[in-house]
Amino acid sequence: MTESRHEPPLRGPSEHSIRDQIVEAATEHFGHYGYEKTTVSDLAKAIGYSKAYIYKFFDSKQAIGEVICANRLAELMQVVDAETAAAPNASETLRRLFLALVNGGSNLFFHDRKLYDIAAVSSREHWPSAQQHCEHLRLLIQRIIREGRESGEFETQTPLDEVADGIYLIMRPYANPVQLQHNLEQAPEAADLLSTLILRSLAP
Structure with a gap:
């Protein structure tokens, strides 16, 4: 039967x-x-x-995983948006962005370890959801840099794309799930030190 x-x-x-x-x-x-x-x-x-x-x-199973991954990454960006919304200037927005990515990723790693694995798989296998998240992050960094230039906080000589891509690469070990799992111990301190270094390099 x-x-x-x-x-x-x-x-x-x-x-x-x-x-x-x-x-x-x-x-x-x-x-x-x-x-x-x-x-x-x-x-x-x-x-x-x-x-x-x-x-x-x-x-496919991946198609289901894509939806879950996209939902989790959207939640992470909501945390980022909430943390950066009240920043008084572009410099503080960039600093809070870095910290929010580290804290949000670390929280997911420690409290939802199995679901964190989906994000890691998506990054490793270049799922569209992971690629879209990376592009969204690059565009967000680019917008912050543009706003900082318009306000006179940041230098304007270096091409905008180069600056945004460079900052993204610095953040990547702490924003990418595959890399973050190897950098958790020093992540909070790194977020503070590296964001300070980035801001010094952006000074006019």
Whole structure:
């Protein structure tokens, strides 16, 4: 006798609801067992739907991981936005950006270790969600530098792209999940020292 599974029709709001259920269940499952050790069959069993039904919403385990990763990175950027919103000037915004990335990444590492692994996999395998996050961060740095130049805080001779890319590369060991796990011990101190060094180099 085959196992009976409830599989609602694919139409309207219910489709979004089922997608959300799959992502929620996958987030819990990955958080407990880890991304790489979990299969779509595991998720199907946990959710109560057939594997074939899950594939109607996501074409692979990575596609599910992409959504979870994008959600986690969006949460991280919300923390960054909240920490930098009230900064009085571009210099302080840049300093708070660095600290927020380190603190947010470290918090995810220590409190959601299995989900942190998804971010690490996404970075290592160059998932679109990770690439978009990197590009978003580069554009944010570029905007801060532009605002600092307009206010007279930063020098204006070096091409903007070079400055933004250079700062991003300095931040990368503490903003990239794969690299951060090897730099956790000195991350808070590094964020403070390196942001100070960056600001000195940007002085007019």
